[in-house]
Amino acid sequence: MIQIMTSGAVNLIQDEGRHGYMHLGVCTGGAMDSLSLRYANALVGNAPDAAGIEIVLFPFKVKFERDTVFACTGGDGRIELDDQVLAPWWRGHAKAGQILTLHRPNRGLRQYLAVSGGIDIAPVLGARATDLKSGFGGLNGRGLKRLDRLPLGQPHGDTIATGSLGCIPKALPGLLRQLHRGCVTVRVIPAAEFSEFTPDSIKQLFTSPWQVTADANRQGYRLQGEHSLSMTERRELLSHGIVPGTVQVPPAGQPIIQLAEANTCGGYPKIATVIEADLWRLGQVPSGCALRFEHVDITTAVTALREQTNDLQALNDNLPLMANRRRHAGRPIS
Structure with a gap:
């Protein structure tokens, strides 16, 4: 206990x-x-x-x-x-x-x-x-x-x-430096309605900082930027499935990131999705900190997740071997 x-x-x-x-x-x-x-x-x-x-x-x-x-x-x-x-x-x-x-x-x-x-x-x-x-x-x-x-x-x-x-993840020191500076970068891939946003909105998504507001919890983060995001033609969408990492844009034009306890469906247009390998970074971002979105392709997203998974598997595989080696040698692990 x-x-x-x-x-x-x-x-x-x-x-x-x-x-x-x-x-x-x-x-x-x-x-x-x-x-x-x-x-x-x-x-x-x-x-x-x-x-x-x-x-x-x-x-x-x-x-x-x-x-x-x-x-x-x-x-x-x-x-x-x-x-x-x-x-x-x-x-x-x-x-x-x-x-x-x-x-x-x-x-x-x-x-x-x-x-x-x-x-x-x-x-x-x-x-x-x-x-x-x-x-x-x-x-x-x-x-x-x-x-x-x-x-x-x-x-x-x-x-x-x-x-x-x-042992620490390879990406942790870089994240801590970004947190110290007050701006964290996460990688995203385009979502379903990405191409329906105006060229200027797409440009602002990737070039402007987006501050995490006080309206932030395990369900999602509401973001605030200097510019609003808009679609080339506003239209009504049926509710559709969403996942943690989905970046939605409500009518006011300020993005929302769905997180661990994300709704399972929603009707706001989806402009991007944070890649799975970077979701953990959002869990360390406090209110008041800024986010920047980096546009990557699906190949990059899959490769990043595979590398992260392989690093964890290597850690799980090697810890018992290290302990056995140290124990037989009569020395503590260091």
Whole structure:
């Protein structure tokens, strides 16, 4: 078990989300920054779809009720185990009774906590992710509260349960630099109504910064720019399927990006879609930060996702080998 000592209504149990239910009106959900959660799970030896905790309100404190291995990833906030300061994106070892404290990131928006064995709650529609919009999954469909106790699953063996080890995605340093400058770039491909927007609107989409407004949550971000986007001919559209990453343009001409708890259908015209390999970046963008859209083709989008997937697979494959090598040599992992 772990016990929540301080928390907030939007700190949630999350995993990789629910897949295959959008035709029933059930959103994918899951971690906003799925890449950070996957790395945290890899560092503690969990399966990629194990449930962890997504933290947005700080400070967040959790007490370990058994000796365990944990990892914290995401934004670069201060991390403390009792009075010891820990490095982010690093595996830690807690004794029963110790308290982990995560502080607000200096850059980024969310942090993720994975514990060896994962958060062991009953899945709903194949996932443990909390769906706040619909009120199910996670812990009774709600955010975590003080004194909540969460059961942990059994660790998968002890092949990486000892030693110190850290690892970050290749793209993380660049993202942190962009967050520091206050403008993050995400790659997009054209969506269904792209060609129906005016040439000037298409130009503005890719050359102008778009600020994330305060109207931003797990469902989507409303953006604000100096210029409005418009179609060559306004027409009514039937509601149609949309996915996380879809960039829609309402009549006012200011874009909306659909995110993890995106609606499964909508009638606003779609000008672009953020590529899957860059969705995790949006999960770290706070209100007030600007976005820039970079136009790429489908080949680039597929290649980027394949490289990201291969990097994660290599991490999962190599961690047990590294641990075995170090253990037999009698040296800690470093």
